[in-house]
Amino acid sequence: MHLDIPTLTFVSLLMGIGASIGFTSLMTVLRNQTVLRIWVASLWIATLGVLLIGLRNRIPDLLSIVVGNGAIVFSNALMLKGIAKHLGQPMRWRWPGCFVLVYIGFSAWMTYVTPDLGMRLFIASLQAVIFDLAYAYLLLRYGEPAIRTSCRIAAAIMLINAVFFLMRAFMSVAYSAGQDIMLAGTPVAATYVVGILTGLASYFALLQLITERLMVDLSRAAHTDGLTGLLNRSAIVAEGRASLARCQQRGQPFTLLIFDLDHFKQINDRWGHDVGDAVLRHVTTILRSGIDWPHMLASRYGGEEFVLALPGATLEQGMEVAEKLRYTLAHSHARIDHQSIPVTASIGVAVARPGTRFEQLVRQADEAMYRTKFDGRNGVSLAMADSAHLAEAGDTRC
Structure with missing residues (x-):
């Protein structure tokens, strides 16, 4: 079987165009996916590089060799940037940018100063190995548990690709090829076939990364409040x-807090709902930075009402957390548009007793919170024993 490098290059070009068009059409639907935009740019630039290389002997070597190879290595840097962003990791352009510039300079040197096709092929393969290993490292090191499956599959494909390019780096070039890659011989042509297959697998790996991320994001959106990012009402009840069931099985305590922002309607009426939303986000920041409890569940229960579940917390610990929260809120005014807005909260605390259901615990803490409001607000109240008894008798409000 005769393997023709120009034909294989043309096949690679068609595959690149198809993948670029496909991901571009996907981007028109997923417009908010910044990572997808980066990957689409990478695919189009790589396709341009393949086109320029495929036009060898029809366009100047500066375009075909230097610009073509430069486009491919720049597309690899963009792909690395996209993967880092997909994983939530910062990546500075310093070393990838320097790498791209050095590689372009080397290509120019090996084209015009000391022409050497074998060395160009070696360095081109080596840069691919470096980028593939970098992709795999990021995916395996920083892939969060929720998207770990797609990260591992993509990393495996990148590692296979790295092995392929490492083998190609030491592939002999036909003596008669001179400086023309299109005449490099059957062994090099065979690597093009493998490259087409691994390239196709890489496209599917990217698609799987995007799909699993979307599934995770949709799942989180269904369980979180859109304004604060905390659990929503249905999620806090389910979780x-x-x-609570785990704590009861292990004989551990469980304390629940409900708090409501005081005079929140006045904030909305005076400054507007945008400021009211900003105040809710301010309270969320306080919760996340000021309350440190293992496995704490925090929820925006509705409007300006919040729920905190503290697995393993005794009554004393729950009251301590509640007082700390009350004090922090009262002494950290929300500063919005040069306005300093005082924020206080009325808090109710309830501790689970044997057989208490979560909905009953919510009711107990809720009644304690309203007693705080009746007593003057900006305080903490504990659910009373008689209230707890009534709640456990059959109230399942949640």
Whole structure:
């Protein structure tokens, strides 16, 4: 079987164009996916590089060799940037940018100063190995548990690709090829076939990364409040039930706090709902930075009402957390558009007793919170024993 490098290059070009068009059409639907835009740019630039290389002997070597190879290595740097962003990792352009410039300079040197096709092929393969290993490292090192499956599959494909390019780096070039890659011989042509297959696998790996990320994001959106990012009402009930059940099975305490922002309607009426939303985000920041409890569940329960579930917390610990929260809120005014807005909260605390259901615990803490409001607000109240008894008798409000 005769393997023709120009034909294989043309096949690679068609595959690149198809993948670029496909991911571009996907981008028109997923417009908010910044990572996808980066990857689409990478695919189009790589396709341009393949086109320029395929036009060898029809266009100047500066375009075919230097610009073509430069486009491919720049597309690899963009792909690395996209993967880092996909994983939530910062990546500075310093070393990838320097790498791209050095590689372009080397290509120019090996084209015009000391022409050497074998060395160009070696360095081109080596840069691909370096980038593939970098891709795999990021995916395996920083892939969060929720998207670990797609990260591992993509990393495996990148590692296979790295092995392929490492083998190609030491592939002998036909003596009669001179400086023309299109005449490099059957062994090099065979690597083009493998490259087409691994390239196709890489496209599917990218698609799987995007798909699993979307599934995770949709799942999180269904369980979180859109304004604050905390659990929503249905999620806190579902997760609270499970957490309370675990604590009861292990004989551990479980304390629940409900708090409501004081005079929140006045904030909305005076400054507008945008400021009110900003105040809610301010309270969320306080919760996340000021309350440190293992496996704490935090929820925007509705409007300006919040729920905190503290698995393993005794009554004393729950009251301590509640007082710390009250004090922090009262002494950290929300500063919005040069406005300093005081924020206080009325807090109710309830501790689970044997057989208490989560919905009953919510009711107990809720009644304690309203007693705080009746007593003057900006305080903490504990659910009373008689209130707890009534709640456990059959109230399942949640």
